[in-house]
Amino acid sequence: MINIPKGTYDILPKDSYKWHKLKENISNIARKYNLKEIVTPMFEHTELFVRGAGNSSDVVNKEMYTFIDKGERSLTLKPESTASVARSFIENGLFNESMPIKFYYISPCFRYEKPQKGRYRQHTQFGLEIYGSNHVLSEVETFLIAKDFFNSLGIDITIVINNLGCEDCRTKYKEKLKDYVESHLPDMCPDCHRRYETNPLRMLDCKSNECKAILKDAPRINDCLCDECNDYFNKIVKYLDALNIKYKIDNSLVRGFDYYTNIVFEFYDGDSTRSQSALGGGGRYNHLVEELGGKPTPVIGFGLGLERILLYLEDLGKTFEDDENVDCYVASITDNVEYVLNLVKDLRKNDISCDYDIVGRGLKAQFKYADKIKAKYVITVGDNEIESNTLIVKNMLNGTQEQVNANDIVNYLKG
Ligand code: AMP
Numbered sequence: 001m002i003n004i005p006k007g008t009y010d011i012l013p014k015d016s017y018k019w020h021k022l023k024e025n026i027s028n029i030a031r032k033y034n035l036k037e038i039v040t041p042m043f044e045h046t047e048l049f050v051r052g053a054g055n056s057s058d059v060v061n062k063e064m065y066t067f068i069d070k071g072e073r074s075l076t077l078k079p080e081s082t083a084s085v086a087r088s089f090i091e092n093g094l095f096n097e098s099m100p101i102k103f104y105y106i107s108p109c110f111r112y113e114k115p116q117k118g119r120y121r122q123h124t125q126f127g128l129e130i131y132g133s134n135h136v137l138s139e140v141e142t143f144l145i146a147k148d149f150f151n152s153l154g155i156d157i158t159i160v161i162n163n164l165g166c167e168d169c170r171t172k173y174k175e176k177l178k179d180y181v182e183s184h185l186p187d188m189c190p191d192c193h194r195r196y197e198t199n200p201l202r203m204l205d206c207k208s209n210e211c212k213a214i215l216k217d218a219p220r221i222n223d224c225l226c227d228e229c230n231d232y233f234n235k236i237v238k239y240l241d242a243l244n245i246k247y248k249i250d251n252s253l254v255r256g257f258d259y260y261t262n263i264v265f266e267f268y269d270g271d272s273t274r275s276q277s278a279l280g281g282g283g284r285y286n287h288l289v290e291e292l293g294g295k296p297t298p299v300i301g302f303g304l305g306l307e308r309i310l311l312y313l314e315d316l317g318k319t320f321e322d323d324e325n326v327d328c329y330v331a332s333i334t335d336n337v338e339y340v341l342n343l344v345k346d347l348r349k350n351d352i353s354c355d356y357d358i359v360g361r362g363l364k365a366q367f368k369y370a371d372k373i374k375a376k377y378v379i380t381v382g383d384n385e386i387e388s389n390t391l392i393v394k395n396m397l398n399g400t401q402e403q404v405n406a407n408d409i410v411n412y413l414k415g
Contacts, residue, residue, distance in 0.1 A: 005121065006115055006121065007113065007115035007119075007120050007121030007122070008120060008121055008122045009120065009307075016324075017320065017322045017323070017324045018310055018320050019306075019310075020324070021320040022126075022153075022306055022309070022310070023106060025149060025152045025153060026104070026106060026126050026149065028152065029104075029145060029148055029149045029152065030104050032148070033102065033141070033144075033145050033148075034102060035102045035103065035104040035128065035145070036101065036102065036103055036104070037103070037104055037105065038085055038088060038103040038104070038105050038129075039105065039107075040078070040081060040084035040085060040087070040088050040105070040107070041078075041084070042077060042078060042108065043075045043076060043077050043078060044075065044076060044078055044083070044084055044087065045073065045074070045075060045076075046064070046066050046074040046075060046076040047074070048076075048083050048084070048087055048292070049064065049076055049078070049079060049080075049083055051083075051291060051292060052082070052083030052086060052087075052259060052288060052291065052292055053079070053080060053082070053083055053257045053258065053259060054199070054257055054258020054259060055198070055258075056194070056195060056198040056199035056202055056258050057202070057256050057257045057258055058191075058256060059079045059080065059111055059256055059257065060079070062112070063079060063111040063112045063113055064076050064077075064079050064110075064111070064112070065077040065079075065110045065111075065112060077110035078107070078108075078109060078110065079109055079110055079111050080109055080125070080257070080303065081105055081107045081109065081125065081127050081303070082127070082129065082257070082259070082285065082288070082299075082301060082303070083259075083288070083292070085103055085105065085127075085129050085301075086288050086289050086292050086294070086299070087292060089131060089289065089294065089297070090289060090292060090293060090294035094131070095131075095132075095289075095294065095295055095297060099131060099132025099133070099297075100130055100131055100132040100133040100138065101130075101131045101132060102128065102129075102130050102131075102141075103128070103129040103130075103131065104126070104127060104128050104129075105125075105126075105127045105129075106124065106125070106126050106127075106306075107124065107125055107127065108122050108123070108124050109122070109123055109124070109125055109303075110122050111123075117311065118277055118305070118307065118308045118311050119277075120307060123305055123306070123307050123308075124305070124306040124307060125280075125303040125304060125305060125306065126149070126280075126303070126304045126306055127301060127302065127303045127304070128142060128145055128146075128282075128301050128302050129299055129300075129301035130142060130299065130300050130301060131289075131297055131298075131299050132297060132298065132299075133298060133300070134286065134298035136232060136235045136236050136239065137239075138298075138300050139236045139263055139284070139300060140236065140239045140240070140243070142282070142300050142301070142302060143159055143240065143245055143265075144243070144245075146159075146267055146280065146302055146304070147245055149304070150267065150279070150309075153309065153313060153318070154313070154316075154318050155269055155270075155279070155309070155312065155313070155316075156246075156269065156270045157246070157267045157268065157269060157270070157279070158246040158247065158248060158267075158268050158269070158270060159240070159245065159246065159247040159248075159265050159266070159267060160247070160248050160249075160250045160253055160265060160266045160267075160268060160278075161236075161247050161248070161249055161250070161253070161263065161264070161265040162221070162249065162250055162251055162252070162253035162254070162263075162264050162265070163221065163222065163225060163229060163230075163232075163233040163262065163263060164201070164221060164254065164260060164261060164262055164263070164264055164283075165221060165224065165225045165226065165229040165262065166226065166228070166229055166261065166262065167261070168226060169221070169224050169225045169226055169229050170201070170221075170224075170261075172224040173201075173219070173221045173223075173224040174200045174201065176219045176223070176224060177200045177201070177203070177204075177218055177219060178196065178200050180218050180219055181196060181200070181203065181214070181215075181218065184214045187210055187214065188203075188206075188208075188210065188211050188214060189206065189208040189210065189211055191206065191208075192206050192208070192211050199258055201254050202254060202258075203215060204218070204252050204254045205254045205255070205256065215252075220251040220252070221251055222251050229262065232262070232263075233263070236263065237249075246270075253265070253266065255281060255282075255283055259285040259287065259288045259291070260283040260284065260285055261283075261284055261285060261286045261287060262283070262284040262286065263283055263284045263300070264281070264282070264283035264284075265281060265282060265283060265302075266278040266280070266281035267279045267280040267281065267302075267304070269312060277308065278305075278308075279304060279305060279308055279309055279312060280302055280303060280304030280305060280309075281302060281303065282300070282301050282302030282303060283300070283301075283302075284298070284299070284300045285299050285300075285301075286298045286299065325373065325374040325375065325376065326353045326354060326355050326373060326374075326375045326376070327347075327352045327353045327354060327375070327376050327377065327413060328347065328352060328353075328354045328355075328375055328376060328377040328378065328379055328413055329354070329355050329356065329366070329369070329370035329373070329375035329377070329378045329379070330343055330344055330347075330354060330355075330356040330357075330378075330379045330381060331356075331357065331363055331366040331367060331370060331378050331379065331380050331381070332356065332357060332363075332366070332380075332381045332382070333362075333363050333380075333381070333382045333383075334381055334382050334383050334386060335383075336383065336386055339381065339386050340356060340381055343379070343381065343391075343406075343409075344356050346410070347409070347410065347413070350410045350414070352410065352413050352414065355370075355373065355375065357369075363380070370396065371396065374396075375396055376395070376396055376397060377393055377394065377395055377396060377413060378393070378394045378396060379391050379392070379393050379394075379409070380392040380393075380394070385406075389405060389406045389407070390403050390404065390405055390406065391403070391404050391405075391406050391409055392404075393409070393412065393413075
């Protein structure tokens with residue numbers, strides 16, 4: 001037998017309604033907040049992610065599914081969608097449209113990670129990208145959208161937020177951080193040696209215990225922030241307070257990609273802290289579009305892990321209602337197959353979901369099957385019923401049974 005690849009999973013029919021519900025919630029949010037869907041391909045030129053997400057990030061460095069196609073091109077299954085949306089924005093001239101544009105996507109991401117609960121090699125993100133605003137209200141709008149989405153699922157979130165400042169603030173900070181780290185370098189991991197040279201901020205995200213212990217006392221970015229960056233951040237915080245949105249400021253939050261500038265954030269449930277894994281995260285990336293060859297365009301966005309959200313809801317014992325079961329099943333004991341086919345056709349034409357016996361079972365087995373598929377009603381059709389134009393309808397939820405004139409069957413089932 002051939003097994004499923006490690007770190008992937010199947011969504012079985014018994015669970016697919018949960019995904020439909022999640023997607024319904026996303027569609028509702030999209031409608032309420034005027035978000036426009038964007039769909040980009042499953043794979044892109046490898047260079048897009050190297051230039052976009054940055055080669056000092058672990059995702060780009062260690063986790064990409066990269067392959068050479070038959071045309072000798074290096075392609076990569078997308079590990080994230082932000083760079084793809086930026087590529088599409090530039091390539092399709094979307095910068096000519098009225099700004100801001102609020103994009104959203106639901107997309108698989110592929111990362112060669114060590115699989116564990118809530119960490120897969122293919123996962124799905126609901127993402128938001130707000131293009132063309134460098135105003136604090138785009139941060140506020142981002143948080144309102146995330147909060148509303150989580151609330152619609154019954155999850156109360158806390159936003160963990162940090163201010164990485166502008167280019168000048170970060171240049172100052174990187175020097176300070178490097179000065180501090182220099183004498184400790186021999187005790188730090190090989191990755192941090194590389195990060196020290198390529199992007200020192202990424203050291204703050206190191207998972208090695210030795211590095212974490214050393215970096216615990218490292219200088220923090222807030223000592224290096226200019227007045228403008230401080231003001232920007234303070235305004236966001238002021239609006240979050242005014243809107244009663246729960247947040248925590250964490251000066252060690254840097255996030256996994258190189259493109260972040262200014263604001264970064266992660267979403268956690270209720271009062272939990274960063275010791276638990278995030279349900280989502282994001283930030284501002286004001287140089288990404290330029291970096292990929294477009295006109296300078298400010299962008300802010302997030303990516304929420306849908307598998308992780310479903311697992312979290314399961315842990316909370318919260319369930320969606322499975323309302324996708326068929327409305328009715330037509331059980332038949334007659335040779336008049338044409339009558340049955342026409343009845344089924346008529347019900348479906350009237351938007352009543354309906355199934356019937358296509359294997360040639362006896363009546364008892366048909367009822368058993370109807371029960372298994374959780375049909376709400378079973379209509380029994382025999383020669384007598386056809387002759388009297390009266391169908392027997394059993395309500396499978398309460399077990400009651402009624403005779404219904406065949407001409408009234410649609411109204412009866414709809415009523
Ligand atoms: P990132 O693109 O790394 O900012 O991740 C955004 C969100 O996607 C995270 O907060 C997680 O909820 C989810 N996520 C990231 N990587 C994985 C993964 N390997 N498996 C499942 N969910 C993931």
